[in-house]
Amino acid sequence: MEIILDVLAIFVLIVEVILLYQLRANRHELSAKVRSMVLFGIIVFPLLALLLGNYHVFVSSKESTTCQSCHVMSPMANDMMFDSHSQTLASRHYQNGWIAEHECYSCHADYGFQGTMKAKLDGYRHLMRYVTKTYTEPIRYRGEFNSMNCYGCHQGSRTFEAVDEHAPVVENLLGDDPTISCLNCHGRAHPEPSKRTPGSKEYKWLSDPKVKEVVNAQEVKDYINTLAASAEQSK
């Protein structure tokens, strides 16, 4: 579906450029042909491009690779995707295949249309922060992570329901003033801030964009070790 949309978008763009050039060249003779060019070139095609473009961003931004494409997200992505020894929740979910697709988005978007819109707006905010370089590492989650996002998937699952100790958690989360976070008992979702701080031993490999080019598990391990060793030497 996405490839079709991509091809369609490029096609529309090419036609639009031709149309606009023709329109400008023929702007003195407003024949019926030119008028139809006006309709398509200035109104229909730009609208179509806008819709397609937006839809494209809307869909592709759910991909974890999109989040990963910003350098600032590398520590989260490298930990999640490539460190087979990592004990963070994100890594355990990713490496055990507990989330089939859209790994980042699945946890970070609240449920329903409102949740999707909120996630998109937040994504836009991240993008603006990133391109304007108005952020400092280690980045921190602003506001509160919504534990109902965990509950949405785990509720009703055999392993979740089998644990009696979840009862007070659910009572709290469904109460008037939920205060608990699932992370309290299950640990950090991503590497702790100190590891994501530039200059730390782990930061070197966590922030290295090349890690994703190494696919073999052993190679990743070796690569991580090499980086760790060089970080140690440079200290």
Added chain:
Amino acid sequence: MGKQNDKENLNLSRRDFLKLTGGTVAVGGAALSGWGLTELIVDEGPVKSWHKSVCRYCGTGCGVMLGMNKEKLVRVRGDQEAHNKGVICIKGSMLDSLMKDPNRLKTPKIKKDGKFVEASWEEAMSLMTSKFKEALQDHGPESIGYYGSGQLLIEESYTANKLFKAGLRSNNVDGNPRLCMASAAVGYTQTFGKDEPPGAYVDIDHAETFFLIGSNAYECHPPLWERIMLRKKANKNVKIIVVDPRKTKTAERADIYLPVLPGKDMLLLNSMCSVMSELELLDDDFIAKHVSFNDGAKKISLEEYKEFLKEYRPEKVADELGITPREIREVAYQFASSKATMSLWTMGINQRVQGVFLNNTLNSLHLITGQICRPGATPLSLTGQSNACGGVRDTGSLAHLLPNGRLVANGTHRQEMEKLWKVPEGTIAPKPGRHALAMFDGMVKDEVKAALIMCTNPAQSLPNNQYYREGMEKAFLVVSEIFADTETAKFADILLPAALYIEKEGVYGQTERRYQIIEKLREPVGDARSDFDILVDFANRMGQGNLITYKTPNECWDEYRNISKASKYDFSGITYDRLKKERGIQWPCPSEDHPGTVRRYIKGDPFADKHVNDQHKVHFYGKPDGKAVVFARPYKAGVEDVSEDKPLFLTTGRVISQWHTGTMTYRISELKHSAGPGRFVFHPQDAGLNNVKKGDKIEVESSRGKMQGIVDISDHETPGVVFGAFYDAKFLVNNVVSDDHDPISKEPDYKVTAIKVKKV
């Protein structure tokens, strides 16, 4: 020509340029204002500022991040940078609910004609002072007492200990750690010459075999259990052995589970040593270099020790233990042959009439197999309370102790402390004071006239409870409490409102010798004061202003850490400034640039450093010869045993959502609902044999008395064992629990009481 014109017309005119610029600005402006809007609509949540702290509850000592909104604690999260890596438990997660409880005790109260009447601090403290002075004058220092807590801050316990022992000259200083850790403390001291464990939590990440005995870590130390589970998931060779008379949730997750009968596990430990000896699994090199043997009275040889062990061959003891010889052999082999074995234990070992022997022998298992002083190989007793280690064991706030491992009964130790505390020689009485049970027994016998009880609830937590309540009724009790409705508060003659948790500042020290600070984040409720302030005021009123010269916790800490220089505890490098910046520091830490000591007795421990080298990697500096002691400790059957008359064992303990006597956790609705009311839990087989079903009311009778309670049935119990938790004040299970105690540590045996049951 026309075409040329067209081309010229394609050049941007001034007008076109302005239009284009305007358009770009408009689009850019829209993008920026859109960004601005997204920044504005972020839901920041209720937290205005985050503060690093330590959990109020158990001895795990989890680092927490406290989210404050002005004076209110609104969120609690695990501290990802602390040793617990962000993992805490359900109780700690709800500390915010505790801090906003509206029913706190807010003003001092004096009991008049059986009823509490509000009073001013001046009235309450004056009355307290006159009663203590009266008792001192009429009956001497032995007639007064202080009963403290493993939950008070170090500065508070240190002050109370100093005030009573060096000021009021009474060694009647004890507290609830006597009920939970005394056996572990004595065990370490006898074996290594120094209290507190050699290893640390980080060993969990390196161990390949976990030997959990008398520990329900799943429920009682959940973050540590999570760490063990992560270790197991990360390494397929990891094996978990659990020994427990109850099939706890910890036992359920074990690779090997040994359901030994209550009170018999001394046989198991000795039998494991016997198998190791028989199969030549002993680490001869380690033993030759670092271990000596002792039978409790004199040194013995390794051969004599091996001879002693022959009595405990699996075939000889398995029946009494209720397991098979094969299981004992399997566990012994796994323990000795694993790359790194870590033992973890708690109250199932400590709260026993043979608690010290059990602790000795657990340490011995590690010493004879060389499973010690390496990453992942160590004995590690888990602590029950948040500051029993730092606050009470390390400060010496028990009847027989003085600070930093010194003993009251040792003349040199007394002299050292008299010098450090700048009091005349002979000030500290040479006779150890009354331990917990003896102190309340002294009240029953009218020998202890006045006592100060702080931050603990003995009227619910003492075994053979009814008996000791009589003493609480007789003595003049000053109780410093956070709530007025606790069982102990009811016996108070004066109730003092105490500050709670982040309403005061001070240091906590937990299981792995880690000191962490709790910073003050809000003012105490009502007129409440910190126990530190109460003690300093009391000292002044008792004429001890020259002894307790400090006025703030920080000043007190500075005095205490400087005193520690004169011991092998030396934590003089742990300053408040460091504690505020770092995530706890493990002592010894002799200078401000010292990183602290993760593992003792090896390279990195400042006191071992000059003794260790490549050939001699370990030095047990607590002993004059540098060798730890393996004791040949015989099993002795306890008085409490099942019989035809009392065919069941009663054992008590904690549950995951409640902490100790429930003073704090039983008020929090989610936690209360989760735990349910206190009850007797039976294995289905015993329920059938005794003809009781869930919800039935029964009467339980032991050698100490009778009580009634409701029945619950669970597969987590084992046949022959009934469980009763002690968090519910309406279910005072300690009324029937025996107060038999270890003859050395004086720690009561809460785990083994023979009972009979009758349907009501």
